[in-house]
Amino acid sequence: VKRLVGHLFGMASLVLTACVPSAPCAPAPTACTSSAPCAPASTSPTPSSTTIRDEQLIFLSTQFTPPREIDPFRRILRSAPVEVNFSSLDTEAFSNRVDALQHAGKVRISLVGGPHADLAPFQRTGYLEELTALMSSLSNREFPEPYRELSRLDTDQYYYVPWTRATYVLVVNKKAMPYLPAGASLDALTYDQLREWGERILRETGQRKLGFPAGERGLLYRFFQGYLYPSFTGSSVVEFRSAAAELMWREFGEVWKVTNPASTTYDWMQEPLENDEVWIAWDHTARLITVLKQRSDDFLVVPAPVGPKGRGYMVVPSGLGIPKQAPNRQGAERLIAYLTEPEQQLATLCELGFFPASGATRPEKLPPGLQRLVKAVAEQEATSDGVLVLPLIGLGARGSELNKVYLDTFSRIALRQEPIPPVLAEQGKLLQDLLNATGAGCWPPDSRSDGPCLVK
Amino acid sequence: MPGEVMLGREQERTASEAVVPPVRRRRALTPYLLLAPSVIFMAVLFAWPMLQALVLAVQDVDGSMSLDPLARMASDVQFGESIKNTLLLTAVVVPAQVILALVMSLLLMTGLRGGGLFLYAWSIPLGISDLAAGVVWLSIFTDRGYLNSLLVSLGLSETGFAFLSYEHPLSLFLAVAVAETWRATALVMVILIAGLQVIPKDYGEAAEVFGATFWQRLRYVTLPLLRPSIQVALIIRTILAFQVFAVVVALAGRSLPVLAGEAYNWYGSYRNPNVAAAYALLIMLFSLANTGIYLRALRVRDEQLG
16 A cells, blocks of 8 residues: 555646646537538648748737637648648737747748737838738729728728638527517617517526626627627727716616526537527627537527617727738738638638628528528628727737726626626726726727827 | 655665765765756746746836736735635635545555555546546536436426526535545545554554543544644645635636636736736735644644654
């Protein structure tokens, strides 16, 4: 027994050293399994060596960082005209890396990709090649003007090529349809009706079937920044502690009462939708596509609800840029052309749930569940009373602290049921401190400010 | 502990060999040379990052000295909650583990048949990462988990009970406490078994001859002699309890904030390493204070070192 104890002791110390905190694991990704031709045919699979060879083009991105997104995206890159070494980093590490390489004058990255907010700072520091010629050669991609305007970064030249856009919608299980309040239509659902819908389901089934991604890695803060606030106040930041915001939080408190309390553990809503824990869920399109692909007959896609100030919705456009002194500019241009091809744009939607930036795609080829998603997103973007929210720019690494302000406001009001006005006053002060510390100006839908954005 | 026993023999040997002076000088250097790799390793990978973290905790985001991170930590909505939860968890889990482990190791020491099998079975949690342990218990306690399936099939509940909901803070806390107890009791047990094994049987037998009952032997013979092991187990377990993280994250998410979880969130999710370092500093202070208390309260006299 003594020897055994010795072994166990050794084992214990090994375990102790091995137990570093790690993020909750993500389940394996699901390939686009449908009869429709989703994935591009990978004709010549490249060897899966991880060493960087000279001829490989290094592509660094802040898009597709979750493990379950990297693999599907690498599959798309496999049939690219150039051999690509793709890696993804979070925003801060990404900008640090690009900064350091530019300073050292040893740029090894040929292509950078990421949301508009991640690329915009590089233009100011002069790190991005101007891509106007490439944009005109890609005119058949039919990028919509709003995205073209963004990619000019307030100049009259193009600095990146639109790549994808991401947005958020509601997915509804057909089992919830019998409880839809009288007079409500799915295309113009109001937040009031959403609450009534949840209340009716609770009354008649005894269960709370609304769901929000309020878990550790969920994107609930985007719901407040891009959906609830603009729908109720027409603003995302400036009206943070206004009377309209107080009313909004009171209403949301009622919605939360008919929301499945397990929502605080949900990160990706496709999972609770799939196992029937919730019937109505709001989330990022990329976090809903599995259920839409695999059980398209059971689910509907609904545009975001409408509030007193219109239909607030958020679009996160992303682009592809070429850093100055890139070692393989030609290859990078060919890769941009490849990734913006309609087929690859559709593959990105099908595999990853990120929408095409190109207007030349033909969604008829998609599986039915995804066609429904495309239709709902188009409706969401086409409404006349839409309030478009773009993700913030200018907070740099502290953008995540901004998200915390919204999340803390939510936990205090909805979970701990603290009185609304003092919570808004305190959190509003934290918000203002952040804006002052970073000097970030207002961003749409709030009108531009000269200095730091001011919370009323 | 085996380690202590070996150290004792080592000392004896060097003492007996010390009479030969020329060898002595070379010998005197050898322990230091042997220790050097671990000292360098600790300095580079432990002491240095710790110093960096200390500095980070009193720096503003732009690098100037400031108490802002500490102030931001102390004024945060999750701060009070996370201290309360961490201390409560420690207060519930550590005593439960020591008592359970004591019972388990005493049982194993009676030499009952199949004891080896039990030792293996009870040690299984040692080989499982804490996140994996959290996920295992999640599958038990979650809304449609094993426990609820059992309750429903036994007709004790219609739709099950939401053990992990923020609406039921008590069951949430107990679920985390049970999972945490299960995960780390084996560690305490291993330390206590090692301690029990070096207690000479004669003491217990002598007490038995004088008519001491089992409880009297436990109270007046075993426990006092086991004190060094209990001290080690308590220190290690309490320090680890202050760092409790993965099991809580897996079972409770944001609903049960704890100190290490907040440090992780500030570093990973809110990207503010300064406030994260402030939390780390706080955990270190707690651990230091607690180790000091244990060392004083459970002071071990030399003759008890075996």
